[in-house]
Amino acid sequence: NAGVTQTPKFRVLKTGQSMTLLCAQDMNHEYMYWYRQDPGMGLRLIHYSVGEGTTAKGEVPDGYNVSRLKKQNFLLGLESAAPSQTSVYFCASSYSQGLAGKYEQYFGPGTRLTVT
Amino acid sequence: RKEVEQDPGPFNVPEGATVAFNCTYSNSASQSFFWYRQDCRKEPKLLMSVYSSGNEDGRFTAQLNRASQYISLLIRDSKLSDSATYLCVVSRLGLTGGGNKLTFGTGTQLKVEL
Numbered sequence: 001n002a003g004v005t006q007t008p009k010f011r012v013l014k015t016g017q018s019m020t021l022l023c024a025q026d027m028n029h030e031y032m033y034w035y036r037q038d039p040g041m042g043l044r045l046i047h048y049s050v051g052e053g054t055t056a057k058g059e060v061p062d063g064y065n066v067s068r069l070k071k072q073n074f075l076l077g078l079e080s081a082a083p084s085q086t087s088v089y090f091c092a093s094s095y096s097q098g099l100a101g102k103y104e105q106y107f108g109p110g111t112r113l114t115v116t
Numbered sequence: 117r118k119e120v121e122q123d124p125g126p127f128n129v130p131e132g133a134t135v136a137f138n139c140t141y142s143n144s145a146s147q148s149f150f151w152y153r154q155d156c157r158k159e160p161k162l163l164m165s166v167y168s169s170g171n172e173d174g175r176f177t178a179q180l181n182r183a184s185q186y187i188s189l190l191i192r193d194s195k196l197s198d199s200a201t202y203l204c205v206v207s208r209l210g211l212t213g214g215g216n217k218l219t220f221g222t223g224t225q226l227k228v229e230l
Contacts, residue, residue, distance in 0.1 A: 031215060040222060041222060042118075042120065042203070042219065042220035042221050042222050042223070043160070043203075043218075043220040044220075045217065045218075048211060048215070050211070050212070050213035050215055051213075054213065056211065056212040056213065090159055090160070096215070104150075104162045105162075105218065107159035107160050107161070108159060109158070109159050110157075110158075110159055
């Protein structure tokens with residue numbers, strides 16, 4: 001099992017450019033998440049999905065869009081990149097939450113994005 | 117006030133030392149608690165869940181005090197390989213669809229030295 005994979009690993013964008021980050025998991029997890037991690041701040045939830053065809057906003061959704069057309073894939077899009085979106089982006093997946101969120105979230109290796 | 121607060125460190129300790137990390141959380145509705153480990157430039161990985169009665173996994177012991185809204189992690193006999201950032205994570209209901217929202221602390225950095 002590859003677990004959770006992310007592409008690309010690194011990317012540099014100019015302000016105003018667009019891009020899509022791809023996340024794939026082979027664990028048959030229902031839930032998938034996109035986080036960003038910035039210095040001095042904990043991981044913050046951007047968007048998440050509780051199943052194929054569904055998405056919802058997290059804490060910091062502005063400037064991002066997502067799609068989950070297939071259960072194993074979760075795409076994060078930046079339509080018009082801004083320097084404030086320079087960050088490390090992590091995708092994660094888990095089984096459905098069950099009681100009190102006891103299921104572990106498995107993270108991908110991250111994408112380092114710089115917007116100049 | 118941050119929902120989850122940790123001392124950022126770094127904690128520089130000699131190999132073999134015992135080190136303790138503390139974490140406080142502000143939302144009394146929090147239901148589950150975890151410690152994740154994150155190596156430099158890597159993804160977070162679950163180290164252990166934290167239960168009310170306290171739990172131990174080898175050299176690692178986690179404690180939860182719900183009344184004080186306080187979580188701790190104790191590492192005994194530190195190894196060089198324990199050098200990493202330790203993230204305190206709390207979970208509560210909050211996602212549309214019934215899921216739980218994880219809130220991450222900023223992490224405490226540990227450096228174990230020879």
